[in-house]
Amino acid sequence: MSVETLCQICEDARATQQCNHCGAMVCDRHYEREDGMCLDCSSRAGPTDTDGDTYQF
Numbered sequence: 001m002s003v004e005t006l007c008q009i010c011e012d013a014r015a016t017q018q019c020n021h022c023g024a025m026v027c028d029r030h031y032e033r034e035d036g037m038c039l040d041c042s043s044r045a046g047p048t049d050t051d052g053d054t055y056q057f
């Protein structure tokens with residue numbers, strides 16, 4: 001009995017990683033190892049080492 005979980009981003013590849021932020025199961029291509037998050041959360045979290053918008057409160 002094999003239960004395959006598809007990547008919740010592309011829904012095409014088998015999910016092999018789980019996002020530490022939202023808990024989504026994602027495939028290797030949509031998992032950001034450095035952040036431990038899926039690409040969706042990683043992009044939401046904002047750029048960390050690239051020039052991006054700087055929020056000012």
Ligand SMILES: [Zn+2]
Nearest residue numbers: 007010027030
């Ligand atoms: Zn994927």
Ligand SMILES: [Zn+2]
Nearest residue numbers: 019022038041
């Ligand atoms: Zn996520």
